[in-house]
Amino acid sequence: MNLQEIRDLDFNDLGSASPGAKGFLLAVVAVLIILGGYWFVIKDQTQNLDSRERQETQLRAEFENKQRKAAALEMYERQLDEMRTMLRSLLRQLPSKTEMPDLLVDVSQTALAAGIDTELFEPRAEVVRDFYAEQPIAIRMTGQYHQFGNFVSGVASLSRVVILTMQDISLEPIENRPGVLRLEGTVTTYRYLDEGEDSKLLLEDES
Numbered sequence: 001m002n003l004q005e006i007r008d009l010d011f012n013d014l015g016s017a018s019p020g021a022k023g024f025l026l027a028v029v030a031v032l033i034i035l036g037g038y039w040f041v042i043k044d045q046t047q048n049l050d051s052r053e054r055q056e057t058q059l060r061a062e063f064e065n066k067q068r069k070a071a072a073l074e075m076y077e078r079q080l081d082e083m084r085t086m087l088r089s090l091l092r093q094l095p096s097k098t099e100m101p102d103l104l105v106d107v108s109q110t111a112l113a114a115g116i117d118t119e120l121f122e123p124r125a126e127v128v129r130d131f132y133a134e135q136p137i138a139i140r141m142t143g144q145y146h147q148f149g150n151f152v153s154g155v156a157s158l159s160r161v162v163i164l165t166m167q168d169i170s171l172e173p174i175e176n177r178p179g180v181l182r183l184e185g186t187v188t189t190y191r192y193l194d195e196g197e198d199s200k201l202l203l204e205d206e207s
Contacts, residue, residue: 091132091192095160100135100191103160107189110154116143124186133191136167140184142174148183163190 095103108121120140127134143151155162169185 087131093160094132094163094190094192097133097191097194099160103158103162103189104135104137106158107155107162107164110158111141111151114143114150114154115147116141116151120184128193131193133193134188135191136186136188138186140182142180142182144179145181148181164188 104121104123108118111118111121118139118141120138122138124136124138127136141148155164165188167186167188169183169187171181171183174180174182
């Protein structure tokens with residue numbers, strides 16, 4: 001088959017065409033079918049496949065991330081339980097409600113034993129928090145610097161853990177009394193909540 005045969009090809013009478021021209025026409029038709037199939041079928045499927053592969057990659061990454069979190073969940077829950085147990089243990093070292101009156105007496109007696117003159121030692125209304133209670137105490141004391149130091153050391157050595165925080169405290173020298181200071185303000189001590197009191201921690205423990 002040559003180029004002239006293709007030019008002289010009569011499409012109305014393809015039966016009379018030479019075998020070479022027929023083969024060429026079949027090859028052209030096959031190529032057109034392949035190109036058409038790619039354009040109308042395979043191309044869309046390829047794009048769809050690419051989209052599905054991207055979606056699969058994204059879903060796989062999300063799954064692996066959630067799988068890591070799920071694997072660590074047990075460890076986090078165990079650590080949280082350990083922290084709660086530790087917190088309960090620390091709270092149990094604080095005085096209870098029934099121990100607070102004696103404790104306040106002990107603190108007052110400790111100040112007296114240190115040589116401090118207690119002009120005011122007045123417990124105020126208790127403030128209940130989530131899992132502990134605050135006991136504010138209005139104080140006014142006079143003494144020397146080292147006596148206040150002995151007082152703090154004496155409170156720290158009490159049988160129960162006593163935490164004292166100070167608010168609006170003033171410490172000033174007293175006129176005409178060299179070396180003597182006046183301590184005035186509010187100190188707060190703490191206790192743990194007994195069963196039956198409004199305690200979120202105890203409720204969680206009960207459950």
